[in-house]
Amino acid sequence: MDDLYIAATPTSPEVDFRFSQNVLSLKGESYPENAAAFYSDVINQVRSWLAACQGQHIVVNVALAYFNSSSTKVLFNLFDAFNQAAMMGNHVTLNWFHDEEDDTILEFGQELHDDFGALDFHDHALSGA
Amino acid sequence: MNQPELAPLSEHTMIYQQYRDFCEAARQRHVIFYYVGYFSQHIVGAMADALKLRLEVSGLAGPTRRKLFSSFVEMAQNIIHYSDDALTPPDLDNHEVRHGSVCIGIENDHYYLLCANPIKRELETSLRQTVEPLRTMTLEEIKQAYKEALRSESPVDSKGAGVGFLTMARDASEPLEFEFVPMAGEDRSMFYIKAII
Numbered sequence A: 001m002d003d004l005y006i007a008a009t010p011t012s013p014e015v016d017f018r019f020s021q022n023v024l025s026l027k028g029e030s031y032p033e034n035a036a037a038f039y040s041d042v043i044n045q046v047r048s049w050l051a052a053c054q055g056q057h058i059v060v061n062v063a064l065a066y067f068n069s070s071s072t073k074v075l076f077n078l079f080d081a082f083n084q085a086a087m088m089g090n091h092v093t094l095n096w097f098h099d100e101e102d103d104t105i106l107e108f109g110q111e112l113h114d115d116f117g118a119l120d121f122h123d124h125a126l127s128g129a
Numbered sequence B: 001m002n003q004p005e006l007a008p009l010s011e012h013t014m015i016y017q018q019y020r021d022f023c024e025a026a027r028q029r030h031v032i033f034y035y036v037g038y039f040s041q042h043i044v045g046a047m048a049d050a051l052k053l054r055l056e057v058s059g060l061a062g063p064t065r066r067k068l069f070s071s072f073v074e075m076a077q078n079i080i081h082y083s084d085d086a087l088t089p090p091d092l093d094n095h096e097v098r099h100g101s102v103c104i105g106i107e108n109d110h111y112y113l114l115c116a117n118p119i120k121r122e123l124e125t126s127l128r129q130t131v132e133p134l135r136t137m138t139l140e141e142i143k144q145a146y147k148e149a150l151r152s153e154s155p156v157d158s159k160g161a162g163v164g165f166l167t168m169a170r171d172a173s174e175p176l177e178f179e180f181v182p183m184a185g186e187d188r189s190m191f192y193i194k195a196i197i
Helices: A035-051 A069-087 A103-115 B009-028 B041-056 B062-082 B121-135 B139-151 B164-171
Strands: A004-006 A014-018 A023-030 A057-067 A091-099 A120-126 B031-039 B098-107 B110-120 B177-182 B188-196
Touching: A004 A035, A014 A035, A035 A069, A057 A069, A057 B062, A069 A091, A069 A103, A069 B139, A069 B164, A091 A103, A103 A120, A103 B062, A103 B139, B009 B031, B031 B041, B031 B062, B041 B062, B062 B098, B062 B110, B062 B164, B062 B188, B110 B121, B121 B164, B121 B177, B121 B188, B139 B164, B164 B188
Parallel strands: A023 A057, A057 A091, A091 A120
Antiparallel strands: A004 A014, A014 A023, B031 B098, B098 B110, B110 B188, B177 B188
């Protein structure tokens, strides 16, 4: 499966999903006009890639400085897909990066941690971001 | 090509005076940002840039800046998606352009955001049913409702996640305020919402 790369725009994040290396990264700000439309193809590709993953170690890096409400909702579905892959016998590490002062993103990470217990969740608080 | 005739000096003076009055009124009311016109994703992105710069030099604490920014984006994107004054066809769900206004100011040592856009009058009831309950909820209850909304299917009439108002309520330090003002001679109302950060 080809790697997926979408360059960042001022209102959408960089998507750098290196399926060939099992390393998937999301970085930037996420408030596209239509989050469902922006992420639907991304999530579909992830789902079909994950369907073929067995016993893999997958690393997911998320460094989003801001995401709007509709992105939050869609991201939840993305992490649900990773969690299912982890329950199917893959090891999925989620590196969750956020500004140390950003309670909203910290709390969303904690919710992911609570809801998606199969993920190997690592919180990374960055200073002065 | 003929040069346009210059207006008499007195009219010029009047225009400057009106503009000075307008600026002075905005200054006295501590308005730091105001936009009225069409909202598209590009315009919201550009306004977000302007707001970020403004907030960076404001000396405000990081969390407050983020809450203001977040509420701004939710309000501005609500206008893109839901204003009843649209330049683009109603069935479009991307590249939409719709009319409204947004204002950010300071009042009693708190930042506030106000936004306004026309809606069909028949939507008043459902909007009221969405926003009114948030006004009496505690922050913990709002966060709980937010968690539940994240895990539920989107309402069919929502292009977003149905969590936009919950996000505003979560970021606000006071209950959200809103009102509907009927537009004369139309079956529409102006919908105003205010968040105090």
